[in-house]
Amino acid sequence: MAFTYAYPHPAVATDIAVFTLRRGALHVLLIERGGEPFLGAWALPGGFVQPEEDLDACARRELQEETGVESDVLLHFANFSAPCRDPRERVISVAYLALMPSDELRVEGSSDAAQAQWFPIGDLPPLAFDHEEILRQALANLGARARGVTLLFALLPPRFTLSQLQAAYEAVTGEEAEKRNFRKMVLGLGCVRETDDFAHGSHRPARLYEAAA
Amino acid sequence: MAFTYAYPHPAVATDIAVFTLRRGALHVLLIERGGEPFLGAWALPGGFVQPEEDLDACARRELQEETGVESDVLLHFANFSAPCRDPRERVISVAYLALMPSDELRVEGSSDAAQAQWFPIGDLPPLAFDHEEILRQALANLGARARGVTLLFALLPPRFTLSQLQAAYEAVTGEEAEKRNFRKMVLGLGCVRETDDFAHGSHRPARLYEAAA
DNA sequence: GAACTTAGTGTCGTCAATACACGAACATGG
DNA sequence: CCATGTTCGTGTATTGACGACACTAAGTTC
Known part of the structure; x- marks a missing residue:
């Protein structure tokens, strides 16, 4: 085993707030969690970073795995790192926002996600972890960047x-x-x-x- | 030991680009590394996140430990996560920029830093790791945000x-x-x-x- | 072919940003 | 103490950007 630094290593994951427009209204893609913790709750898609990929690649891969789509736009906007945001162990979340045209939706479940579904902003279910806060910040960030058209x-x-x-x-x-x-x-x-x-x-x-x- | 997710855990560190003005010129604080890798090279101050602190707290603590000063402004601006950016093991760097008035400089060395020193932007030594790239992006980010005065x-x-x-x-x-x-x-x-x-x-x-x- | 619905355009007033020059106040040195 | 030098501090005129506003054009539908 290679040398490792003598500091505790947190788990690192990306979470992605995927937005699209359906019938003129902004929607976000949520998955129903297929495992503990928060089994059965809705959450942002995302997952753990692998050894051979950087964070952008992780977000892109998770997006592909959990929604079947690739987005041209995949932007990091914040980290979430409160020590207890995951009840099991420490997980630092690197948050991205992604956009896709409504045509290209192929919503599919996966091993980690019982199902995936689009929800209109403004009519959201309760979310797992601190994902409500992540989504709030994603929306604010998106709004600010949208001015550039x-x-x-x-x-x-x-x-x-x-x-x-x-x-x-x-x-x-x-x-x-x-x-x-x-x-x-x-x-x-x-x-x-x-x-x-x-x-x-x-x-x-x-x-x-x-x-x- | 508590449950841990069945994924490899990278090391996570913060690196801080600390800027100040000296005689009208923008300077950045660098440390001379006191350990391997890159022993003796100049680098941005920073260090590994501890279990009980979030990333902002980590950056603040490292800044305090390595420069003896607290900055009012401590802003996350990017992550650096190329798998091989550290030759020993994978280290994801969460990059911050900080500002401080030139009065308050108490530059001191520490266990990890043989010495600390201010360098004018535009006359920098070669830097360890990918810190030249981090610094480039920090400067660009600072310039963009400075318009808000x-x-x-x-x-x-x-x-x-x-x-x-x-x-x-x-x-x-x-x-x-x-x-x-x-x-x-x-x-x-x-x-x-x-x-x-x-x-x-x-x-x-x-x-x-x-x-x- | 009549009615409806969305597409597409030009002007004017207001405000914000730019360029520009000089008198005021104090320090310094002879 | 007076003359000189340096930085501080202000107003206006011009220009371009932004916002409000109403009608004609082109197809679709009935």
């Missing part, structure tokens, strides 16, 4: 209308935006490029945009 | 002149500010309160300000 692309399909983008903006920040000003801002930022195609289906078709190079 | 109070004595504040702003962000506009901005933010005292010593005395309630 580019983050929101990860909540939308590859091509989207400006109305969709605005709806995402409003759902995430909680603030209403004025249509003309919002469009001016987005186009002014230069972060979208217009395509020649239009979204049909309801009333007047809307031009489709995509993320700029 | 309130963070800068931690670099100054309790009462300071607006010229001092502006010098701190310029040293940290690297950008020059226009005197009248800078004062307008600071006073407009309402984050400082003027006192009835003045700083004497050179030429015309400058009014002293303090952090607003």
